[in-house]
Amino acid sequence: MVSIPEYYEGKNVLLTGATGFLGKVLLEKLLRSCPKVNSVYVLVRQKAGQTPQERMEEILSSKLFDRLRDENPDFREKIVAINSELTQPKLALSEEDKEVIVDSTNIIFHCAATVRFNENLRDAVQLNVIATQQLILLAQQMKNLEVFMHVSTAYAYCNRKHIDEVVYPPPVDPKKLIDSLEWMDDDLVNDITPKLIGDRPNTYIYTKALAEYVVQQEGAKLNVAIVRPSIVGASWKEPFPGWIDNFNGPSGLFIAAGKGILRTMRASNNALADLVPVDVVVNTSLAAAWYSGVNRPRNIMVYNCTTGSTNPFHWGEVEYHVISTFKRNPLEQAFRRPNVNLTSNHLLYHYWIAVSHKAPAFLYDIYLRMTGRSPRMMKTITRLHKAMVFLEYFTSNSWGWNTDNVTMLMNQLNPEDKKTFNIDVRQLHWAEYIENYCMGTKKYVLNEEMSGLPAARKHLNKLRNIRYGFNTILVILIWRIFIARSQMARNIWYFVVSLCYKFLSYFRASSTMRY
Structure with missing residues (x-):
């Protein structure tokens, strides 16, 4: 069987979503590891006065492409930015661009989607379902198309506890829903959305399930493969460890925890944190397209690109490693020392929200007003709470995914491809990965220099001293207000202190006898 780089040699690839996190990593990996690919057509829309070419040039100038620039300086010649909406x-598409695409395209990677959990249903259907439908219609006209690769999500059927590598029946007929949305006004759409999505948590998950069914039904004559990643995180190894460029998903929570703003969140310590590095998703997509292109399987191939079944990692462990990393390598100008409490108890959660989020934010905003600055912390906390509401469904539940097709795909790779397109998440060392992830948010999202670490550590020590001082004052106030005025309270206090003293004396004596 030909290797993956050999398969892509001379091929023309069509890529959607190249301006998104996953799409740009796929573009970089394809051009770097398959340098003999002929052309990559990227569908990009005009935005904020920038042409598609200008938007792509901005992306290609980023740090993500540094390694590719060193290894293949002429890579830009292979990229063709096409104006599309x-x-x-x-x-x-213009008729000229459409003709080029139809005549030349061999492989399609459909990565474009809205990943906003709170997207209104009409827009989510338009971006995730109708756009997929339109792309399939275009694909059916292509004269030399070999593979249609669709990127979905492992949570498309999260209403099931165990998810196989198959396309399940949709929650509703996509065609009927699309027809209904044409005559409904926005208020009616918003009113019926909760009833429509049912036991799915948001419109993103709901519409990705519909999109899979559209791909299966309307792309029946195409050679289709579907990759379903779980929670996509920073890169594991490529193009370098810890690459991340956005606040989406866990990244925003990691940063909020590192800044000391996030102190509590609703999550189960024992729930599986099914994080999957972005380069694993990209490698799986490139390898899956290769397998379908070479073997032409009779049925649609679905790949659950997850980690929970093969290398389990839990949210309690995530919290521990994130906090440990940011205590060793703090973010600049942290609000408080990093410390997060995970709880699944409703009352306890709201207690900690009031005590550790809202009260400090309120007091800090008062301080900002007194010093003539604009208050901002309560607004930050409000935005953080909205993000936490969208994520708590995934941090409080666990799923089991069948990954037989991913295992089969891994076994089909030759030794060299197994190294170049590594999809074996059993090799993933979580403590190291989370540390690189956290440092990636520091370097690539917040653009903080590593040379600023000594000052950041000094600031964190200052925050610790302030906390100790505050706690000391609080104890003294409690003593003065409650204990010093009551004989019974004083007796209890002296009893507790004497017990502590006796325990420490016994511990010291035991240690002396041992040595």
């Missing part, structure tokens, strides 16, 4: 009929 996925929400418009026929993808808003």
